[in-house]
Amino acid sequence: MEGDDLNMRRSMNRTTIVVLLAMGVLVMQTETLCAQAERQRVQYEPTWESLDKHQTPEWLMDAKLGLFIYPAHMTEEEWRRWVEKNGELPGVSHHVGVDEFTHQGATWKDVKWDPDRLVDLALKMGARYVVWGPEANSFFLKHPSSVADIEGSPFSQMGEPGRDYTQEIADAVRRRGLRFGMYVNYIHPGRHPTWFTVMKERIERYQPRTLWLDGDKMGDTADNLRSRELAAMYYNLSKNPEDVSIEDALGSHKRATWGKSLAHGDWYRKEMSSPATEISDGFYIRYAEYFIRDWHQTTDRPHGLIAGYIYWLCQTASHGGNLEISVWASPDSLLEEMHRTMHHLGDWLYVNGEAIYETRPWHDGKPQTKTTSGIDVRFTTRGDSLYAILFDWPDTEFAIANLRAEPGTEVTLLGRQLDTHQVTGTQTEEGFRVHIPRTGTYDARRSCRTCARAMARRFACLA
Numbered sequence: 001m002e003g004d005d006l007n008m009r010r011s012m013n014r015t016t017i018v019v020l021l022a023m024g025v026l027v028m029q030t031e032t033l034c035a036q037a038e039r040q041r042v043q044y045e046p047t048w049e050s051l052d053k054h055q056t057p058e059w060l061m062d063a064k065l066g067l068f069i070y071p072a073h074m075t076e077e078e079w080r081r082w083v084e085k086n087g088e089l090p091g092v093s094h095h096v097g098v099d100e101f102t103h104q105g106a107t108w109k110d111v112k113w114d115p116d117r118l119v120d121l122a123l124k125m126g127a128r129y130v131v132w133g134p135e136a137n138s139f140f141l142k143h144p145s146s147v148a149d150i151e152g153s154p155f156s157q158m159g160e161p162g163r164d165y166t167q168e169i170a171d172a173v174r175r176r177g178l179r180f181g182m183y184v185n186y187i188h189p190g191r192h193p194t195w196f197t198v199m200k201e202r203i204e205r206y207q208p209r210t211l212w213l214d215g216d217k218m219g220d221t222a223d224n225l226r227s228r229e230l231a232a233m234y235y236n237l238s239k240n241p242e243d244v245s246i247e248d249a250l251g252s253h254k255r256a257t258w259g260k261s262l263a264h265g266d267w268y269r270k271e272m273s274s275p276a277t278e279i280s281d282g283f284y285i286r287y288a289e290y291f292i293r294d295w296h297q298t299t300d301r302p303h304g305l306i307a308g309y310i311y312w313l314c315q316t317a318s319h320g321g322n323l324e325i326s327v328w329a330s331p332d333s334l335l336e337e338m339h340r341t342m343h344h345l346g347d348w349l350y351v352n353g354e355a356i357y358e359t360r361p362w363h364d365g366k367p368q369t370k371t372t373s374g375i376d377v378r379f380t381t382r383g384d385s386l387y388a389i390l391f392d393w394p395d396t397e398f399a400i401a402n403l404r405a406e407p408g409t410e411v412t413l414l415g416r417q418l419d420t421h422q423v424t425g426t427q428t429e430e431g432f433r434v435h436i437p438r439t440g441t442y443d444a445r446r447s448c449r450t451c452a453r454a455m456a457r458r459f460a461c462l463a
Contacts, residue, residue, distance in 0.1 A: 002261045005461035013420065044235040046228035048261035056266040056283045057243050059179065060210060062358040063128035064317050065349070068212075068287065068326035069169075071133050072108045074140045074158055082139065086154050087183065108158050111330040113165065124177060128259055128357070131212060131324060134166040134202065138185040138215060145201055147194040154192055157245060166365065170206050182208040185215030186249070189226050199230060210267075213249040218258070222251030231265065237283060248282075270321070275312075279361045280320035288312060290327045290338060300333045306344045310454050313345075317356050317369040318378035336415040352414035354388035363385060372399045372430055379438035396438060401431035421430055 015190045074082070122130050134142045140158045143166040145151040159165060166182075182202065187195040193375050202208070213232060222228055227250035235241045235303040248254060248265035264280020270276075272285045286308070309325065316323045327338055349356060360379035361367050369377050376391040377400060388400065404427065411425040411434060424435045 035232070042235075042241060044232045044241070046232040051121065051228060051231050051235070052264060054266065055242070057209075057245055059243060060129075060245050060267065060322065062284055063179070065125070065127045065313060065345075066129045066131055066181070066322060066324040066354050067118075067122040067125065067127040068131045068324045068342070069133065070183075070326060070328045071135070071165075072111045072328065075107045075109045078108070078140065078156065078158055081324050082154075082156050085156075086139075088120075099436075108330075110332075111346070113168075115165075115169035116445045117335065118169065119176050119178065121327070121335070121339055121342060122173075123176060124339065124346045125325070126346040126353065127178070127325075129181055129209065130169075130173045131181040131210065132166065132169050132173075133183040133184050134206075135184060138187055143202075145198050147197050151193040155194060155198060164201075164205060172261075179209040180206070181210035181212070182206065183212035183214065186213045186219075186225065188216045188219040188220060188224075190224060191219075194221050196226070196230070196233075200233060200237070200293075203234055204428060205456075207239055209243060210245045211247060212269075213247045217249035217255050218252050219242040220252060225251055227251050232456075247285075275315050276319050277320070279363065279367050282320075284320055284321040286315075286316045286323050288314065288323060288325050290342075291326055305341065306348075309345050309417055310348055311391060312357060314378045314380075314391075317359055318361055318380050318389070320361045320367075346406075352380070352389075354414060355389055359387065369400060369402075372401055394436070397435050399428065399431045399433040399434060403432040405432055458461055 014287070042053070044054065064417055097411055119130065128217045137153045140156055142158060142165045144157060144162055145155055148155045148157045152432060170180045184199070184202070189196050216225065219225070220449075221323055231246050231250060234244065234246055238244045245266035246259075248262050248268040254263060257263045257268070259268070259270050261280070262284070267283045267285050270284050272288075309323070313323045323343075328334060359382045362379040362381050365386075367379055369379075371377060371390065371394060373394065375394055375398065378389045378391075380387045380389070390398065405425060407427075409425060411423045413436065423437070426433045
């Protein structure tokens, strides 16, 4: 009961804040404009004290959904040339291997390279940014490099000699108004010092807005991995350091908080794990592979592929993170399937994106609950609006226990244009009860069988 009372107080405080914000918005905007001053560029040092001053950029926290693209693997001929030149190097076996050739049934020679088609997929699904893997198994690059295919360096360029596939997709992403990020395997600089040269070239040339780290990321201490040098180099070589973000995967110390909380960097990763119940300690990105269907579910309610992505998108947004769905650049049949499928996620966001994009968790309340009839609910906020996303359709009424709203609070339903009666909310002893009239029409473009209908002040429901 004590916890319930606390939740009631939080809800009431939130309502009071809503009123004050609504009344003072013009004054606050004016004061903000008057207070703006030219900021001096920060020079970051390779120390935690300096690096931890960098803030997770707003654009990343606003985006909520990203497309993560793996490149195809090297051809068998490229692999044989690499082995003839480099031999069996210590510590390389976990990066490259013959058994990787046919992953998803394609190698780089099978790719019908069309970066605009990949960006089309991102736009159809509602993604706000694209993360590209500029390498296959660490040493096979999708771009030119001063240390590729030379003696003393394990790096080799894939595909057409001299062609910069990474620049081509970066340009395609930015032409369409999305942000471009990169996924790289962290290679131990003590074993392969030319990796730092490759990373410097990538940062300077492609200016990635976000940087994933894999491979040896936790295989040694931050000192031995020179991870603080990498982070400082990334910030300092970026044209807009305040707009970039690096993964919290910078040494063996991260093992203690892997998948749990943010230690350093700008965001941490959650992979295939059970859904959280509390708001995250630091911003995170949940990684979900398109071609793995048997992943953890957010609820016990059965669902298909797209409904599962919708649930996870609502889950991550309400708990303080983004969802990134990973796909492969090949084979072509898989790309065709993804285009046919993923546009349904974009359809849902067309209706309900207001409850997802540019929102933040409900810090004055809680990220999730159930209606009194047992329907799962996730909460997000934006400005003075509270969005409640229901994971099932509640017929004409539902109630959320312990939710208290000030008199006059507006309640609306995203995507539904009511002909006669409006959605109404009533404060009762059991909580806040919402009534949804049966009459109403939907914009034909917004009619989607997989859609959730978001209601607000704002409340949302999944049909």
